[in-house]
Amino acid sequence: MNPFTALEQQPPALQSVQLLLMGVFLTSYLAAVTSLLEANGRLRAAWVALATGVGMGFVFTPWTLGALIAAGSVGAVGLFIGASWLLSRALGVHEHATTLLPELEEDESPDALPALISVPAAASGPAARGRLSAPTAPAPLG
Numbered sequence: 001m002n003p004f005t006a007l008e009q010q011p012p013a014l015q016s017v018q019l020l021l022m023g024v025f026l027t028s029y030l031a032a033v034t035s036l037l038e039a040n041g042r043l044r045a046a047w048v049a050l051a052t053g054v055g056m057g058f059v060f061t062p063w064t065l066g067a068l069i070a071a072g073s074v075g076a077v078g079l080f081i082g083a084s085w086l087l088s089r090a091l092g093v094h095e096h097a098t099t100l101l102p103e104l105e106e107d108e109s110p111d112a113l114p115a116l117i118s119v120p121a122a123a124s125g126p127a128a129r130g131r132l133s134a135p136t137a138p139a140p141l142g
Contacts, residue, residue: 029074
């Protein structure tokens, strides 16, 4: 059976439940794989995604259709994350050096700053992070 014809033959009473489960699955999966939440929140979102993914298998008439939609959603999110990571690496968005030093006044010397807030120069830069390491800071907005 073709999955697209099986999707058209779903009972109309279940379509709203199916859409709700698909929305909750996609939202909770995105919350689980991104760093929008802390560790406990990501774990809870992963459990919600797992439960709604299993629930999609129950509400779709051939259960494989629910599994295909869940797998397609996971694949699409993975492709989007990979493409955005490659694009940020290609554009050099994460190559800027961040500093914790405050702005100096014109009459101040760099020796006047406390040694606790200085960042060693050898710990920053693309050579120290590795060639294809994960981004370390969000992209600047301004």
